[in-house]
Amino acid sequence: MVPGESGGESRSRKEIRGPAGAGGGAAQAAMKKLDPATAGTITGTVRWEGPVPNRKSIDVSGNPDCQKTSHETIYEEFLVVDDHGGKPTLRNAFVSIDTTDVYDAPAEPFVVDQVGCHYVPHVFAVQANQKLKIKSSDPTLHNVHYIPTVNTDLEDNFAMAAGGPEKTRSFPSTDWVKFKCEVHPWMGAWCAVRSHPFFAVTGEEGTFTIKNVPPGTHKLVVKHERLGEQNATVTVETGKTTTQDFTWKQ
Numbered sequence: 707m708v709p710g711e712s713g714g715e716s717r718s719r720k721e722i723r724g725p726a727g728a729g730g731g732a733a734q735a736a737m738k739k740l741d742p743a744t745a746g747t748i749t750g751t752v753r754w755e756g757p758v759p760n761r762k763s764i765d766v767s768g769n770p771d772c773q774k775t776s777h778e779t780i781y782e783e784f785l786v787v788d789d790h791g792g793k794p795t796l797r798n799a800f801v802s803i804d805t806t807d808v809y810d811a812p813a814e815p816f817v818v819d820q821v822g823c824h825y826v827p828h829v830f831a832v833q834a835n836q837k838l839k840i841k842s843s844d845p846t847l848h849n850v851h852y853i854p855t856v857n858t859d860l861e862d863n864f865a866m867a868a869g870g871p872e873k874t875r876s877f878p879s880t881d882w883v884k885f886k887c888e889v890h891p892w893m894g895a896w897c898a899v900r901s902h903p904f905f906a907v908t909g910e911e912g913t914f915t916i917k918n919v920p921p922g923t924h925k926l927v928v929k930h931e932r933l934g935e936q937n938a939t940v941t942v943e944t945g946k947t948t949t950q951d952f953t954w955k956q
Contacts (some may be wrong), residue, residue, distance in 0.1 A: 748803070748926060749949055771868075774846075779823065823893065825885055832876075832897065837875075851863040883896065885897065904916050922941070938950050
């Protein structure tokens with residue numbers, strides 16, 4: 707158990723994770739090591755072609771505590787396009803190379819927070835068996851209900867009261883995990899789980915950078931919660947940066 711965490715893993719979660727917490731498909735393959743000396747970089751922008759969609763504001767007048775932390779208007783997050791003076795880009799797109807190679811998970815946990823009745827960040831990624839720390843900065847009750855696509859036996863649903871303890875979880879296999887809150891039904895987030903560290907999520911500028919990619923030809927996949935997937939073939943060379951852009955048309 708992580709110091710300060712409330713509640714340990716269930717027996718089924720420990721069994722699925724396997725000996726020493728390695729578990730799942732990631733434990734069955736030989737671990738690879740990053741080699742920055744031979745690696746390259748993939749960068750690019752996920753663009754939007756067409757009218758920029760308006761984000762709908764959410765009426766939280768019945769939940770005043772939701773605005774005490776953020777002090778901002780709350781908007782829907784499932785499709786966020788930033789205009790940039792007529793050159794729109796897409797936020798919250800998950801970009802990753804398509805490989806089954808397995809790399810050691812980082813020792814440091816990834817943190818997802820609940821702020822102003824949002825999950826922050828809205829889309830994020832961890833490696834298989836990397837610790838995911840779930841916290842809440844809100845002065846109100848939430849329930850965290852996460853639903854894995856692959857690691858289905860690890861689905862969980864727990865309450866997080868204002869000022870309550872953080873929770874720590876992990877997923878042993880490649881997955882796409884939905885987070886939601888039944889107390890505040892507009893709240894949602896997506897967690898991508900990969901066996902490797904070669905991924906990124908686009909921010910306000912719509913850009914992504916993936917470092918330390920092994921040289922060679924790779925399939926690069928961009929995934930969005932509402933728009934689906936696109937892919938491209940990229941060639942990475944040692945010490946060089948490869949640029950690959952994507953465009954969604956509306």
